Amino acid sequence: MLSPEMTVGELIDLLSQCDRSSPVRQAMNPFFPMAHRLAQVVQAVDRGGQTVVYLAEGRDEATQLGLLPPEVAVALAWQGDTESPPSRPRRSAGGK
Template structure:
């Protein structure tokens, strides 16, 4: 994952999105502690707290839990390794 600026410009977002296929769905990942995927709502031009123009992307609704691998790619959750499993004998008795 290539990090994006904390307050990216429209050009920076377009640059990041242009690396992916045009038909790929776009969702927002919300809340690193309890990650969910959200669909996008409206996109409007508004004004920031300092009076400068800001593009706001609204959230339209929740689309379920964020997949674990996606949370790991975002750096929200540590990468984990599945522990090796050992096969236990069937019908074995303790001696």
């Protein structure tokens, strides 16, 4: 049976395919997708005695970078691939 959690080895395998000079960010909250900077990697033992590695965001205001790019939210299956509605001319304040 496969574990529902990604292991450090699987993360390393995935990261080894990436550009080593790229910044690492964390995508959070599928219902309001935001991007965050990672600041720390902490290894600890959980209540069950299993070693767990945590990737943590920073504590300063600049940690949250804003909305996740739509293509990332689509790739994560957090939202569907949508297009902006076509633009229409705006009506003036007088209704004309």
